[in-house]
Amino acid sequence: MNDNRFTTRSELIGILVLAALLVVVLPLCLDVFRLNLVAKYLTYAFVALGLVICWGYGGILSLGQGVFFGLGGYCMAMFLKLEASSVANTKIQSTPGIPDFMDWNQITSLPLFWQPFHSLTFTIAAVILVPGLFALIIGAAMFKRRVGGTYFAIITQAVAAILTILIVGQQGYTGGINGMTDLRTLKGWDIRPDHAKVVLYFFEVGLLFVCIFIAQFIRHSKLGRILVAMRDQEDRVRFSGYSVANFKIFAFCVGAVFAAIGGAMFALQVGFMSPSFVGIVPSIEMVIYTAVGGRLSILGAVYGTMLVNFAKTSLSESFPELWLFGLGGLFIAVVLAFPNGLAGIWQDHVQPRIDRLISSRKPKSESGWTDNSVADGAPAE
Amino acid sequence: MFGEYSIGDLGSIFVMQGFAGLILFSVYVLMALGLAIIFGQMGVINMAHGEFMILGAYVTWMTSNVFQSYLPGLFSGYFFLAMILAFLASGALGMLVEWVLIRHLYKRPLDTLLATWGLSLMLQQAYRSIFGAREVGVDLPQWMLGSLKVSDSIEVPINGVFVMGLTVLITMAVAYIMYKSRWGRQVRAVVQNRIMAGAVGINTAKVDRFTFALGCGIAGVAGSAFTMIGSTGPTSGQLYIVDTFLVVVFGGAASLLGTIASAFSISQTQSTLEFFMSGSMAKVLTLLAVVGILMLRPQGLFALKVRK
Amino acid sequence: MLIGHQPKPFLLAVEGLTVSFDGFKAVNDLSFYVEENEIRVIIGPNGAGKTTVLDLICGKTKATSGKIEFRGKELTKLKENQIVKAGVGRKFQTPSIYDDLTVFENLEISFPRGRTVFGALTFTRDATVRDRVHEVAEMIFLKDRLDMSAALLSHGQKQWLEIGMLLIQDPDLLMLDEPVAGMSVSERAKTAELLNRIIKDRSVLVIEHDMKFVEDIAHKVTVLHQGQILSEGTMEKVKNDPKVIEVYLGH
Numbered sequence: 045m046n047d048n049r050f051t052t053r054s055e056l057i058g059i060l061v062l063a064a065l066l067v068v069v070l071p072l073c074l075d076v077f078r079l080n081l082v083a084k085y086l087t088y089a090f091v092a093l094g095l096v097i098c099w100g101y102g103g104i105l106s107l108g109q110g111v112f113f114g115l116g117g118y119c120m121a122m123f124l125k126l127e128a129s130s131v132a133n134t135k136i137q138s139t140p141g142i143p144d145f146m147d148w149n150q151i152t153s154l155p156l157f158w159q160p161f162h163s164l165t166f167t168i169a170a171v172i173l174v175p176g177l178f179a180l181i182i183g184a185a186m187f188k189r190r191v192g193g194t195y196f197a198i199i200t201q202a203v204a205a206i207l208t209i210l211i212v213g214q215q216g217y218t219g220g221i222n223g224m225t226d227l228r229t230l231k232g233w234d235i236r237p238d239h240a241k242v243v244l245y246f247f248e249v250g251l252l253f254v255c256i257f258i259a260q261f262i263r264h265s266k267l268g269r270i271l272v273a274m275r276d277q278e279d280r281v282r283f284s285g286y287s288v289a290n291f292k293i294f295a296f297c298v299g300a301v302f303a304a305i306g307g308a309m310f311a312l313q314v315g316f317m318s319p320s321f322v323g324i325v326p327s328i329e330m331v332i333y334t335a336v337g338g339r340l341s342i343l344g345a346v347y348g349t350m351l352v353n354f355a356k357t358s359l360s361e362s363f364p365e366l367w368l369f370g371l372g373g374l375f376i377a378v379v380l381a382f383p384n385g386l387a388g389i390w391q392d393h394v395q396p397r398i399d400r401l402i403s404s405r406k407p408k409s410e411s412g413w414t415d416n417s418v419a420d421g422a423p424a425e
Numbered sequence: 426m427f428g429e430y431s432i433g434d435l436g437s438i439f440v441m442q443g444f445a446g447l448i449l450f451s452v453y454v455l456m457a458l459g460l461a462i463i464f465g466q467m468g469v470i471n472m473a474h475g476e477f478m479i480l481g482a483y484v485t486w487m488t489s490n491v492f493q494s495y496l497p498g499l500f501s502g503y504f505f506l507a508m509i510l511a512f513l514a515s516g517a518l519g520m521l522v523e524w525v526l527i528r529h530l531y532k533r534p535l536d537t538l539l540a541t542w543g544l545s546l547m548l549q550q551a552y553r554s555i556f557g558a559r560e561v562g563v564d565l566p567q568w569m570l571g572s573l574k575v576s577d578s579i580e581v582p583i584n585g586v587f588v589m590g591l592t593v594l595i596t597m598a599v600a601y602i603m604y605k606s607r608w609g610r611q612v613r614a615v616v617q618n619r620i621m622a623g624a625v626g627i628n629t630a631k632v633d634r635f636t637f638a639l640g641c642g643i644a645g646v647a648g649s650a651f652t653m654i655g656s657t658g659p660t661s662g663q664l665y666i667v668d669t670f671l672v673v674v675f676g677g678a679a680s681l682l683g684t685i686a687s688a689f690s691i692s693q694t695q696s697t698l699e700f701f702m703s704g705s706m707a708k709v710l711t712l713l714a715v716v717g718i719l720m721l722r723p724q725g726l727f728a729l730k731v732r733k
Numbered sequence: 734m735l736i737g738h739q740p741k742p743f744l745l746a747v748e749g750l751t752v753s754f755d756g757f758k759a760v761n762d763l764s765f766y767v768e769e770n771e772i773r774v775i776i777g778p779n780g781a782g783k784t785t786v787l788d789l790i791c792g793k794t795k796a797t798s799g800k801i802e803f804r805g806k807e808l809t810k811l812k813e814n815q816i817v818k819a820g821v822g823r824k825f826q827t828p829s830i831y832d833d834l835t836v837f838e839n840l841e842i843s844f845p846r847g848r849t850v851f852g853a854l855t856f857t858r859d860a861t862v863r864d865r866v867h868e869v870a871e872m873i874f875l876k877d878r879l880d881m882s883a884a885l886l887s888h889g890q891k892q893w894l895e896i897g898m899l900l901i902q903d904p905d906l907l908m909l910d911e912p913v914a915g916m917s918v919s920e921r922a923k924t925a926e927l928l929n930r931i932i933k934d935r936s937v938l939v940i941e942h943d944m945k946f947v948e949d950i951a952h953k954v955t956v957l958h959q960g961q962i963l964s965e966g967t968m969e970k971v972k973n974d975p976k977v978i979e980v981y982l983g984h
Binding site for chain 3: 261262265266269270273276279280282283284285286290291
C-alpha cells in the first residue's frame with residue numbers, strides 16, 4: 045500500500061463494472077429514448093465527479109456548480125446556434141444570419157463576443173477555459189483571503205443567482221429564459237436523429253471515463269492526499285510548506301472544468317441550453333447527486349447521479365407532487381443517516397459480505413486486498 | 426443614466442425610492458436578524474429560512490381572511506394579531522425542526538446547509554399541497570393604504586413607515602434579549618464554550634432549541650411584513666434566502682449593528698437602482714457590488730479582530 | 734537585556750515585536766535572540782503570550798510592529814509556506830496530524846519536495862522518500878506503525894508523529910509548543926531523549942510547563958509575563974530570580 049498505485053484492484057473492478065454497464069448493458073437493454081435520458085443524466089455526472097474532487101476531497105462546498113455547467117453549455121450552444129442560424133436558414137428574419145432570438149430583440153448584427161464562436165476549435169477551448177478561468181478568479185479571490193466553508197458556499201450561490209438573472213435579463217444576447225433552442229448540426233452533422241444520439245452517447249461515455257481516470261489520478265497522487273490532509277488540518281499543511289490556497293484553487297478549477305464538459309455535452313446531447321440549469325436550485329441539486337453517491341467516491345458520483353435522476357424522472361412522471369418531498373427527504377436522509385452515501389453503504393454492508401463469500405470459498409487467498417481507504421463501490425443495479 | 430434628471434429631481438427620486446425601499450429593508454432586517462442569530466450564534470446555515478418566512482406570510486393571509494369573513498369590524502387591527510400568530514407558528518415549527526433535524530448536525534455546518542435545503546423543498550411542497558400553487562395576496566386595512574405627503578414631490582407610503590417602526594421595535598427587543606437578558610447571556614455562553622456552559626449548569630440543548638425557534642419566529646414576522654410588498658406563493662421565500670445570507674455576511678456575522686447597516690445599504694441600493702433600470706439588472710448590479718466588496722473584505726463590514 | 738550586540742550572527746533575532754488584538758497587547762515590544770544550535774525554552778504563566786510568539790514567528794499571526802529576522806531574512810513579510818521554506822518548522826500545542834492518512838503518508842506529505850500544485854501531482858514515491866520516511870519513523874519510535882491509520886495512534890505517539898513530520902522537513906529552527914503535555918512519564922523520558930537527538934545541527938525553541946523537562950533540555954530559558962520578558966538566562970539563574978518566583982514558580 046506504500047506505492048503510488050493508480051488504482052487499487054477493487055477500484056479497477058468497479059471501473060470495469062461501470063464500463064460494462066454503460067457501454068454494453070444499457071445500450072442493449074434500453075430504447076433510444078431511454079438511452080437518451082441516461083445520456084442526459086450522465087452530463088450531470090461530470091458535475092458530480094468534479095464535486096467529489098472539490099467537495100469530497102478538498103472540503104470546498106460549491107453551491108454554484110450550475111454556473112460552470114451553464115458556461116460550458118452556453119459556449120457549446122453558441123457555436124451550435126450560429127451554425128443553425130446560417131443565412132439560408134434564417135432568410136425570413138429581418139436580419140438574416142443571426143440567431144433568431146437576437147432578431148426578435150431588434151438586434152441587427154452579431155455582437156462581438158459571439159463572433160469567435162464560429163470556430164469549433166475556439167469553442168472547445170472556450171468550454172474549458174472560460175469556466176476554468178472564472179473559477180480561478182473566484183477561487184483566487186476567496187481562498188487567498190482564507191475564505192472557505194459556509195461563507196464560500198454562500199458566495200458561490202450568489203454567483204449562481206447573479207448569472208441566472210443576467211442570462212434571463214439579457215434576452216437579446218442569451219436567448220433569455222427560453223435559452224438557446226433549436227440547435228441542429230455540428231459541422232454539418234445532424235445531431236438530432238436517433239443514430240446521432242447513440243454516437244453522442246458513446247462519445248460522452250468515453251469522455252466520462254477520461255474524467256474518471258483524471259479524478260483517479262488526482263486522488264492517488266500526493267495532491268489527493270494533501271487535499272485530504274487539508275480538510276483535517278489546514279494549518280498543519282500550511283506549516284508543512286504548502287500554499288493551501290493554491291491547492292484549493294486547483295480543486296475548485298477541476299470541479300469547474302468537469303462541470304463545464306458536462307454542460308457542453310448537455311447542449312450537444314439534449315439540443316438546447318437554458319438558464320434553468322444555471323441557478324441556485326439546479327446547482328444545489330447537483331450537490332445532492334454527489335452526496336447520494338458518496339462524496340468521497342468517484343464512481344459513486346456516477347451512480348448517485350443516475351439514481352437520483354432516474355427517481356426524479358419516474359416520480360415526477362407519475363406523482364409530480366411527491367417529487368419535491370422525495371428529493372427533500374433524500375437530502376435529509378443522506379445527511380443524517382448516510383453521510384458517505386451509496387459508496388458508504390456499499391463499503392460498510394455489501395463489500396464485507398462479498399469478501400466473506402470469496403474468502404470462505406477460497407480460504408487464505410489474498411485476504412486484505414481491499415483498500416482500507418474509502419472503496420469505490422458499485423452499488424447493485 | 427442620471428443625465429436626463431436635474432439635481433432636484435434626483436434628490437426627490439432618491440428620497441422616494443428610499444422610502445419605497447423601507448419595506449424591503451424591513452423584510453431584510455427581520456430575515457437577516459433571524460438568520461444572524463441562528464448562523465452567528467449557532468453556526469447553523471438555515472437554508473429553509475425563507476420557508477419559515479413564507480409560513481408567517483401564509484399565517485398573515487389566513488388571519489386576514491378570517492377577519493374579513495367573521496370579524497369585519499375588527500379588520501383594521503388584524504395585522505397586529507397576525508404578526509403574533511406568525512411569530513408563534515414559525516417559532517413552533519422552528520422548535521420542531523431543531524429537535525428532529527438540527528440538533529444532530531451541530532458539528533457539521535456544511536451538512537446543515539444541505540439538510541435544511543432538503544427541508545425547504547419539503548416545506549415548499551407542503552405549502553403547495555395545502556395552499557395551492559397560486560400566489561395569494563393580502564388585503565391591507567384602509568388606514569395602511571395611501572401615503573403621507575411630505576413635500577410637493579415627496580410622498581411616503583404609510584405601510585412602509587408602519588413596518589419600519591415595527592422593525593425598529595423588534596430589533597430593539599432582540600438586542601435586549603441577546604445582550605441584556607439572562608437568557609441572552611446563556612446563549613452567548615453556549616456559543617463561546619459549549620462544554621463549559623454545560624458544566625456550569627446551563628441546559629445547552631434547551632438554549633439551542635429556543636435560539637433556533639427565536640430566529641425562525643422573527644422570520645415569521647418578516648413574512649407578515651413581506652405580504653405588503655409581494656404576493657405569497659410556495660416558492661416566494663426561496664428568492665430571498667440568498668439575498669438575506671448576503672446581508673448577514675456583508676454585515677459581518679454576529680454583529681447586530683452590521684446586519685442592520687448592511688440590510689439598509691443593500692435594500693436602498695437595489696431600490697434606488699430600480700428606478701433607473703429594470704428590476705433584474707438592479708438586482709444583478711446590487712449583488713455584484715456586494716460579492717465584489719466581500720471578495721475584497723471577506724470579514725464583512727463590521728468585524729472584530731479576534732485573537733485566534 | 735542580557736545579550737547586547739555581538740559579532741556572531743544570530744539564527745533568529747526578534748526585535749521590538751508587538752502585536753495587539755483590539756488594543757490588547759498580547760506581545761509587547763519583545764526582543765530576544767537565538768543562536769545556532771541552541772535550545773531555548775520559553776516559560777511563563779497562562780496568557781503570557783508564549784504561543785503568540787510562535788504564531789508570530791511562523792507567520793500564523795501578523796505582527797503589529799517589530800522585526801523577526803531569520804538568517805538575515807525578514808519573516809514578518811513572508812507567507813507561511815515561504816517561512817517554512819526559509820527553514821522554520823513548527824509543532825502545534827494539540828497534535829495536528831492527518832487522521833485520515835497513514836503514518837507513512839503523514840510523514841511523506843512533510844517531505845520537502847513537490848510542494849507546488851504541479852509538483853504534488855507529479856510527485857513519485859521513490860527510494861529517497863521511502864528511506865527518509867523509514868529513517869525518521871525509526872527515530873520517532875513508529876517504525877512498525879507506518880501502514881497504520883494515524884487516527885489509531887495514542888496521544889503520545891501522535892505528538893511524536895508531528896515531531897517526525899517536522900524532522901523530515903529538516904528545519905534550521907524547530908519550534909515546539911508543549912511537546913510533552915499529556916504524556917505519561919515513560920513517554921516523557923523518551924521524548925526528552927528524542928529531542929536531545931534531533932537538536933544536532935539545528936536550533937530549537939520550546940514552550941513547556943514541565944519544569945523537570947525544561948531543566949533537562951534547556952540551554953537558556955526566557956520567562957514571559959504579560960507579553961514582555963521578565964527574565965532570561967540559564968535555568969539556574971532564572972529559578973532564583975525573585976521576580977520569576979513571584980509570578981510563576983512560586984505558585
